[in-house]
Amino acid sequence: MRFDKRFPGPIIDDNPITVQILGLCSVLAVSRSLEPALIMAAAVIAVLIYSNVAVSALRTVMPKSIRLIIEVTLVASAVIVVDEILKAYAPEASRVLTIFVGLIITNCIVLGRAESFAMHNRVLPSLADALNNGVGYAAILLFIAATRELLGNGSLLNVKVLPDAFPRNDMMQYAPSAFFILGLVVWAIRSWHPEQAEQPAHSAEPLSYQEVR
Amino acid sequence: MNVDTVPRTLLVAAGVALFCSAMVSLAVHYLRPLQVDMQLLDRNRAILEAAELLPTGEVTDRDIVSRYLNLDARVVDLDTAWFAGGFDARSYDHWRLRDDVEAAGADDGKRYVPVYLVRKAGSLEKIVLPVDGSGMWSTIYGYVALREDLNTITGVTFHRHGETPGVGDRIQDETWLATWYGKRIHDEDGAMRFRVTRDATGPYEVDLISGASVTAEATGELVRTWLGDAGYGPFLEKLDENER
Numbered sequence: 010m011r012f013d014k015r016f017p018g019p020i021i022d023d024n025p026i027t028v029q030i031l032g033l034c035s036v037l038a039v040s041r042s043l044e045p046a047l048i049m050a051a052a053v054i055a056v057l058i059y060s061n062v063a064v065s066a067l068r069t070v071m072p073k074s075i076r077l078i079i080e081v082t083l084v085a086s087a088v089i090v091v092d093e094i095l096k097a098y099a100p101e102a103s104r105v106l107t108i109f110v111g112l113i114i115t116n117c118i119v120l121g122r123a124e125s126f127a128m129h130n131r132v133l134p135s136l137a138d139a140l141n142n143g144v145g146y147a148a149i150l151l152f153i154a155a156t157r158e159l160l161g162n163g164s165l166l167n168v169k170v171l172p173d174a175f176p177r178n179d180m181m182q183y184a185p186s187a188f189f190i191l192g193l194v195v196w197a198i199r200s201w202h203p204e205q206a207e208q209p210a211h212s213a214e215p216l217s218y219q220e221v222r
Numbered sequence: 223m224n225v226d227t228v229p230r231t232l233l234v235a236a237g238v239a240l241f242c243s244a245m246v247s248l249a250v251h252y253l254r255p256l257q258v259d260m261q262l263l264d265r266n267r268a269i270l271e272a273a274e275l276l277p278t279g280e281v282t283d284r285d286i287v288s289r290y291l292n293l294d295a296r297v298v299d300l301d302t303a304w305f306a307g308g309f310d311a312r313s314y315d316h317w318r319l320r321d322d323v324e325a326a327g328a329d330d331g332k333r334y335v336p337v338y339l340v341r342k343a344g345s346l347e348k349i350v351l352p353v354d355g356s357g358m359w360s361t362i363y364g365y366v367a368l369r370e371d372l373n374t375i376t377g378v379t380f381h382r383h384g385e386t387p388g389v390g391d392r393i394q395d396e397t398w399l400a401t402w403y404g405k406r407i408h409d410e411d412g413a414m415r416f417r418v419t420r421d422a423t424g425p426y427e428v429d430l431i432s433g434a435s436v437t438a439e440a441t442g443e444l445v446r447t448w449l450g451d452a453g454y455g456p457f458l459e460k461l462d463e464n465e466r
Contacts, residue, residue, distance in 0.1 A: 038387060067238075072231040079238050086242035090249040097256040100264060107387045184388050 016137035021202070024145040027195045028205055031117040035109045036150050037187040043166050045105040046154035052091050052106075054143030056113050057122060058136060059087045064127040065135035071128075080123045081114070088113045118142055153190045157181045265315075266290040268381035272365035273340050273350050293350075294339040301333055303456035311336050317354065317363060337454075346370050346465050348377075351454055355444025358436045360384030362393070366445055368407075370465070372458045375416075378402045380441060390437035398438075402428050407449050414450050418442025 025031045032053075039049045063083045064071075071079055092110045095103040103110070113119060122142050127135040158164055161181025163171035180186050199205045225234070267286050270276045275289050295311035298304070319331030340348040347370055354363045364380035380393045392398065406425050407416045415426035418439050422429040430438035447453055 041388070067234075070225055070230075070234055072226050072234055074226065075231055075235055079234070082238055082242050086246050089246050093249045093253045093257070097253040097260065100257075100260040107384075107391075109387070 016140050020141065020145045020148060021198060022205075023141070024149065024198075025118045025121070025142045026146060026149040026191070027198050029118075029121070030195075031121055032146055033191070035112060035116060036146075036153060036191065037184055039106055039109050040150055040154040040157055040187045041182060042158040042162065042164075043151065043154045045102050046150050048095065048099060048102045049106055049109065050143075050147035050150050052095070052110055053113055053116065053118070053146055054140070055091060056084065056087045056116075057119055057139040057143045057146075060084045060119050060123050061127040061135040061139035062132055063087075064123040065130060065132045068128050076128070077124075080120060084119050084123070085114045118146060149191070149194065152194065153187055156190055157186055161186070262315075263287075264381060268379045269293070269338055269350050269365050271381075272367040272377040272379045273338065273348055274367070274377050275340070294341055296337055296339060297334050298337050298454070298457050299334055300453070300457070303460055306334055309334065309336075316352070340367075346461075349458075349461075350377075351448065353444050353448040353453075355440065355447060357383055357385050357393075357440045358390055359386070362437075362441060362444060364441070366449070368458075372462050373407050375402050375405045375407070378445075383437075385434075385437045389434050392431050392434050393437055393441050395431070398431055414446060416442070416446055416449070418445075 022028070026033065026036060035049060035053070039045050060080070060083055064080055067079065088111060091113070092103070095106070095110060122138060126138045130138070155165060158166075158181075159170060160178045163169060163173070163175060163177055178186075224230075263283060263286055267276070267281070270286060270289050270293075273293070275293075277285060291312070293312075295314075297306050297309040297311045297314055299306035314334070314336045316331035316335050319329055335352060337352070338350040339346060340350070348367050349372065350365050350367045352363070353366050354361055356362070360383050362380050362385070363382040364378065366375060367377035368374060369376045378399055380399075383391070383393070385391050385393065404425070405416060405428055407414065409415045409426070416428075417426065418428045418430050418441060420430055420435070428442060430442075449455065449458070
């Protein structure tokens with residue numbers, strides 16, 4: 010399926026989490042096990058597609074003065090619908106994900122793609138862009154969730170994988186472990202693709218009097 | 223085409239608002255009945271979990287419904303401390319009445335409370351009592367099951383709450399809830415001794431969850447309140463006399 014030359018795009022090179030460092034809140038919070046992470050990933054992809062397509066379709070009629078308000082309204086209503094659907098069809102997952110489904114509204118990836126891409130592009134490229142970013146988000150989220158569930162609980166998707174003799178790492182059950190794993194992932198990717206590393210924001214050398222003036 | 227004129231701005235704003243609100247209201251309208259069913263199923267599951275009546279392993283919706291129907295559901299009048307008639311106790315939901323003041327009318331869900339009796343060969347084996355109270359951010363709802371002595375906890379669940387995800391929600395952790403098992407409420411003199419506390423010792427105290435101590439202590443406090451004189455205390459005394 011290649012409806013647009015942009016999809017499938019460079020998942021690693023332009024990943025919203027590891028390159029743009031966006032959408033971390035939900036990645037850290039819902040990655041304790043794979044099942045809720047899968048549902049969260051699907052929810053984010055659905056909202057991303059909807060918001061990108063809707064914003065792109067409306068981009069020519071959207072008055073500049075209320076552009077952001079319209080974008081947020083579209084995203085927020087999509088998120089509420091997703092949340093209601095989860096409550097009705099997947100109440101268990103909805104309980105695990107708690108507020109993090111609602112917080113997709115404030116997920117920087119969604120608004121970021123709407124603002125930086127969908128506002129300036131046609132519907133089809135916007136759809137491809139949404140898919141690229143959604144899959145990029147899902148890839149990192151699912152990797153972290155799989156690692157945490159495997160090492161913390163010895164299972165994947167609630168199916169026991171590791172033998173009981175394998176020691177469980179309780180720390181994996183807590184949020185900080187997601188931070189460590191994400192840090193390691195970013196480090197690994199940037200060692201592999203050094204061009205992704207950002208320029209240091211501050212110089213280590215102290216400024217001389219002359220330079221300050 | 224200039225889209226930045228005032229009339230155009232208002233028109234687009236109204237259009238988007240209308241479309242979005244229609245979408246949300248349609249979704250809520252069509253999904254609400256399903257959600258209510260799910261909540262009811264979830265509540266009944268919590269009752270059965272507290273009573274330890276669910277099979278181990280995969281639990282189907284059918285398991286929950288059939289086992290729930292086997293319970294002896296009654297409504298207790300907290301003012302008279304005895305069973306009250308005139309209710310369909312199986313579907314009676316005092317929490318919903320409390321949330322929805324308009325539907326409640328005279329019964330605001332504070333006086334009449336449903337309890338669930340588990341009987342074995344006619345005699346009382348367990349009683350499941352709904353409890354609720356303030357947690358750290360939210361109201362915590364749950365069920366406590368007592369043994370036939372009406373003084374020993376044999377199961378507890380907190381199925382609905384809005385505590386911090388990943389922190390306060392560990393009050394739902396099965397390992398922690400298992401530490402409640404066998405704890406007693408009153409001592410021989412009838413004094414309330416049950417507590418959730420740091421460095422718990424003895425048959426009346428449950429250790430709190432480190433890192434979630436406020437929420438954990440709150441669960442102990444709400445159980446104390448409900449099982450004390452202001453809650454089920456007088457009713458349980460009467461029931462104890464009657465069952466003997």
